[in-house]
Amino acid sequence: MSSSRALRWIPIALLLAAALASRPALADPLPAEPPAAAADADRPWAAGVSKAEQEAATKLFDEATDLLKEAFFKRAVDLYREALTHWDHPAIHFNLAKALMNLDDPAAAYTELEASMRFGGAPLTDDQREQVNRYTKLLYETELAELVIETDEPGAKVTLDGVDLFVGPGKWSGVVRPETTKTLSATKTGFQTQQLQPKLIKGQVNTIQIEMVPLELVTRYVHEFDTWIPWAVLGSGVAILAGGGVMTWQTKKSFDDYDSGVAACNAAAPLSLTTDAGVLVDLSGQVGTCAPTSSLTSKKSQGQTFQTISTIAYAVGGATVATGIVLFIVNRERPITTDEPAPDDSPAAAAPVSVVPYFGPDQAGLTATFGF
Structure with missing residues (x-):
């Protein structure tokens, strides 16, 4: 028990000690009962309780009282409660309250003290009733609150x-x-x-x-961020993929233009050579017989550049589309409850996102900016 709690119990302990100073024992025995043949009207606490049940309760009560005198409070509480299952007797409640006070359980002790007065104080003695009144008043004022x-x-x-x-x-x-x-x-x-x-x-x-x-009065459905954001990211990814498609078309066109130019050059500049055996061979129109001009070679270089850009665009566009799909999943509508209603169209948290693709001579990619 903490020191502060112990200090709060000092008035009750002093009151209990004063009450016990004039008594020979800590626990009181069951009050004397009228003859068993007495009418139940004279003993309402015994109404409907058989003699066997009364004897079982009395035996448990005596055992508990011996334990209470020896300060075995927890075991005494258990036996008193078991006795009450046989006979709901005011004196059992009274002694149970004493044991509970020694276990620092004022709320339960108060309840048992009140139960002991269920029949107007009978069959408790005048001294016991006076103790009940003092204990309940002190517990109520210093330890307990009525709820x-x-x-x-x-x-x-x-x-x-x-x-x-x-x-x-x-x-x-x-x-x-x-x-x-x-x-x-x-x-x-x-x-x-x-x-x-x-x-x-x-x-x-x-x-x-x-x-x-009702939940409908305090529930609103929100998203983690504005609903346009996943669409913007997904749209950016699709646009980048479309750009990759355009670059693929440009790649094919540049390579086709280069191949056509080389073929035309070869056709326009027929060459022949004589083999070691003295045979004249016509090489006109064959690849390799033309020396490509800088304009022609630039088409090949341009095609290679377009090919690199398209590869990067497919990778970045695919990643952006995947990001958009993830954002759709994360941003699914979810219910929240609040103490006060909030506008249905306001997001739980604003998180602006800016997605910008970029291309350069030697690189291409995607920049994304998130605001929190």
């Missing part, structure tokens, strides 16, 4: 720190320890989950009204 939870929503499941309380419409009330009360939640299909971390005031009634909000 009331309400909801009018049918089917809303309400939990407190993971423990189910009720399903609406309904109401729950009880005492809790503010320091250990963490999360109040309410859930229902089709409604926004409500999660609260209430700040509770000790010694007062703290009322919480839970309002359930």
